[in-house]
Amino acid sequence: MSKDKETPERRRERLRQEELKKNPMGTMNDAFNKAENGSLADLVGSLDWKGIGILILVITIGFIAASLLLK
Structure with a gap:
């Protein structure tokens, strides 16, 4: 399919x-802003593997910190 059609x-x-x-890492901010109005699938779909x-690392650290603080 040509670009004009x-x-x-x-x-x-x-x-x-x-x-x-x-710009692979520049889209991360766009993904987080999109997540405010979208679903988790939209967030993950707009991110690359990095x-x-x-x-996942940020969520894991958050769970570990919460578990240590709530003991």
Whole structure:
């Protein structure tokens, strides 16, 4: 499909993929802001593997800190 005949949805996805290739960690802020109005699936879907790893690490540290403080 040529670029001038692609649907708006495909164009948005293509531009999003190009932006991810140019600046992979810059999308993390966008993902967290999107999570305010979306679901966890939207958050994880907009992050790459590094962002998901950081998110899991932050959540794990939070649970450990909460368990130590609540003992």
